[in-house]
Amino acid sequence: MRILLVEDDRAIGEAVRDHIAALGHAVDWARRISEADESVAVAHYALILLDLHLPDGNGLDFLRRLRKRSDATPVIVLTARDQYSDRIAGLNSGADDYLVKPFDLGELAARIAAVARRYNGNPDPVLTVAGLEIDHAARRVHLEGQEIVLTAREWAVLDALLARPGAIVSKDSIEDALYAFGSEVESNTVEVYLSRLRKKIGRERIVTLRGLGYQLADTPKRRSK
Amino acid sequence: MRILLVEDDRAIGEAVRDHIAALGHAVDWARRISEADESVAVAHYALILLDLHLPDGNGLDFLRRLRKRSDATPVIVLTARDQYSDRIAGLNSGADDYLVKPFDLGELAARIAAVARRYNGNPDPVLTVAGLEIDHAARRVHLEGQEIVLTAREWAVLDALLARPGAIVSKDSIEDALYAFGSEVESNTVEVYLSRLRKKIGRERIVTLRGLGYQLADTPKRRSK
DNA sequence: GGCGCCTCTTCAGGTTGCTGTCAGCTTGGC
DNA sequence: GCCAAGCTGACAGCAACCTGAAGAGGCGCC
Numbered sequence: 001m002r003i004l005l006v007e008d009d010r011a012i013g014e015a016v017r018d019h020i021a022a023l024g025h026a027v028d029w030a031r032r033i034s035e036a037d038e039s040v041a042v043a044h045y046a047l048i049l050l051d052l053h054l055p056d057g058n059g060l061d062f063l064r065r066l067r068k069r070s071d072a073t074p075v076i077v078l079t080a081r082d083q084y085s086d087r088i089a090g091l092n093s094g095a096d097d098y099l100v101k102p103f104d105l106g107e108l109a110a111r112i113a114a115v116a117r118r119y120n121g122n123p124d125p126v127l128t129v130a131g132l133e134i135d136h137a138a139r140r141v142h143l144e145g146q147e148i149v150l151t152a153r154e155w156a157v158l159d160a161l162l163a164r165p166g167a168i169v170s171k172d173s174i175e176d177a178l179y180a181f182g183s184e185v186e187s188n189t190v191e192v193y194l195s196r197l198r199k200k201i202g203r204e205r206i207v208t209l210r211g212l213g214y215q216l217a218d219t220p221k222r223r224s225k
Numbered sequence: 226m227r228i229l230l231v232e233d234d235r236a237i238g239e240a241v242r243d244h245i246a247a248l249g250h251a252v253d254w255a256r257r258i259s260e261a262d263e264s265v266a267v268a269h270y271a272l273i274l275l276d277l278h279l280p281d282g283n284g285l286d287f288l289r290r291l292r293k294r295s296d297a298t299p300v301i302v303l304t305a306r307d308q309y310s311d312r313i314a315g316l317n318s319g320a321d322d323y324l325v326k327p328f329d330l331g332e333l334a335a336r337i338a339a340v341a342r343r344y345n346g347n348p349d350p351v352l353t354v355a356g357l358e359i360d361h362a363a364r365r366v367h368l369e370g371q372e373i374v375l376t377a378r379e380w381a382v383l384d385a386l387l388a389r390p391g392a393i394v395s396k397d398s399i400e401d402a403l404y405a406f407g408s409e410v411e412s413n414t415v416e417v418y419l420s421r422l423r424k425k426i427g428r429e430r431i432v433t434l435r436g437l438g439y440q441l442a443d444t445p446k447r448r449s450k
Numbered sequence: 451g452g453c454g455c456c457t458c459t460t461c462a463g464g465t466t467g468c469t470g471t472c473a474g475c476t477t478g479g480c
Numbered sequence: 481g482c483c484a485a486g487c488t489g490a491c492a493g494c495a496a497c498c499t500g501a502a503g504a505g506g507c508g509c510c
Contacts, residue, residue: 026392139392139393139437140392140393149434151434151435151436151437151467151468151469152434152435152436152437152468152469153436153468153469155437186470186471187470187471187472188470188471188472188486188487189469189470189471191485191486191487191488192469192470192471192487192488193469194486194487195486195487195488195489196488198487199488208477208485208486208487210477210478210479210484210485210486211484211485286507289507289508376456376457376458377457377458378457378458412459412460412461413460413461413496413497413498414458414459414460416496416497416498416499417458417459417460417498417499418458419497419498420497420498420499420500421499423498424499433466433496433497433498435466435467435468435495435496435497436468436469436495436496
C-alpha cells in the first residue's frame with residue numbers, strides 16, 4: 001500500500017516513515033506543500049498523512065485542492081498539540097481523521113490497518129493506456145508482459161503525455177517537462193525523444209496532431225488510417 | 226515473552242518494567258552493563274531495551290558484543306533526547322530501532338507487540354528477491370544457502386533498495402538512508418557501496434538506471450533493451 | 451599499549467550509454 | 481507540386497557511473 005507522508009519535521013518524519021515502512025507499506029515523504037502537490041499529481045495513494053504547518057504554505061489548502069479534484073484519498077491530519085481550531089478547520093476541509101502529536105505509532109498503525117482493510121487492492125495502481133501498463137509510482141512500464149526500460153528523458157516525455165490521458169499535449173509543454181526552466185534547446189529534441197519513445201512503446205500509441213501537439217492513443221485498435 | 230531492560234534510571238526503569246509486566250511479559254531489569262552481560266549469558270530474550278548511558282560503561286559496547294556473537298535478538302535503544310550521534314552510532318553497532326526519551330509507553334507497547342508477532346508466529350518474514358533470501362528483521366541475507374555478511378552501510382543500501390522492491394530508488398534516497406541527517410557526503414560514497422554490495426550479492430541483482438536511480442532486479446534473466 | 455583487522459571514506463582513472471545536434475528524409479495541407 | 485511540420489538514424493561529447501587502491505579511524509586481541 002502506498003502512503004504519502006507530508007511532514008516537514010525531520011525527526012517525526014523519519015520515525016513515522018520507518019514505522020510505516022516496517023509495516024510493509026511504501027512511503028513517499030514530502031517535506032513541502034509543493035512536493036506533496038507533485039506527488040499526488042504523479043501517484044495514487046491509499047492514504048495521506050498530512051501535517052498542517054509547513055514552511056511553504058498551509059496544509060489545509062493542499063487538502064482542499066485535493067478534494068476539489070474529487071480525489072477521495074483518505075487523509076489523516078497530524079497536528080501539533082490539540083488545537084481545536086485546526087481540528088475543526090481540517091474536518092471542514094475534508095480530512096477523515098486526526099492524530100495529535102506526539103501520537104502513538106501503534107495507533108497510527110491501527111488506522112493504517114483500517115485503511116488497508118478497505119484498500120485490498122494491488123500494491124500499486126497501474127494505469128492501462130492502449131495496452132501499456134504504467135506503474136507511475138515505480139516508474140515502470142510494461143507492454144504485453146515485457147518490461148520496457150525508459151531513460152530519464154523518455155520517461156519525462158511519457159509523463160507529460162500522461163498528465164491528462166486523452167488530452168492533446170502541446171510540444172511546448174513537453175519541452176517544459178523535459179527542461180525544468182529556461183535551458184534553451186535549440187533543436188528538435190522533443191521530436192527526437194518522441195521518436196525514441198515511440199520506438200519503445202509502439203509507434204501507433206502516440207498520435208501526432210500537426211500544429212497542435214501529441215496525444216496518447218487510448219484506443220489503439222480503431223485507427224482509421 | 227522474556228524481555229531484558231537495561232536502564233540505570235530508577236524512575237524510568239520502574240515505569241517501563243511495570244508497563245511491560247502489565248502486558249503480560251516477563252521482565253529482567255539490569256541496571257549495569259555487567260548485569261546485562263550476565264543476563265544474556267544466562268537467558269534468551271525476545272527483546273532487549275537498552276539505555277546507552279550506564280554507570281559502568283557504554284551500552285554500545287554491550288550491543289557490539291552481542292552482535293559479534295551472532296546474537297540477533299532485537300535491540301531497541303533508549304536514548305535521552307534526540308541525539309543523532311547516538312543514533313548513528315547505535316545503528317552502526319546493530320541496533321534495530323530507537324526510542325527517544327521521554328517516550329510514549331504506548332509506542333513501546335506497539336513495538337513489543339510487533340516483536341511478539343514475529344516471536345510466536347513465523348520466525349521472520351523472509352523476502353526472496355532474485356534468489357536472495359532477505360530476512361529483514363534479523364538483518365541477514367542468504368544467497369543459495371550461503372549466508373552473506375553485510376556491513377552496516379551495505380545493509381543500509383540494501384535496505385533502501387528493499388523499501389519498495391521492484392521500484393526505482395533514487396541515489397538521493399539511498400544517500401538519505403546512509404546518512405540519517407545532513408552529514409554531507411562529498412564523494413561518490415553511494416556508488417562505492419553499491420559496488421561493494423554488488424560484489425557480494427551478485428552484480429546483476431542491482432540494475433542501474435542512469436539518471437533515475439537503482440533497482441533490485443527481480444527478474445535477473447530478462448533484460449529487454 | 452601495540453598490533454592487526456575491519457570498515458568507512460575519498461580519490462583518480464577508466465567505462466558506459468544517455469543526450470543533444472544535425473542532416474536528410476517523410477508526411478500532410480493546400 | 482510546394483512548403484512547412486514532423487520523423488529518425490547517426491554520432492560525438494560528456495555527465496553519470498564504476499571500481500581499485502589507499503588513508504583514517506575504530507575495535508578487539510594479545
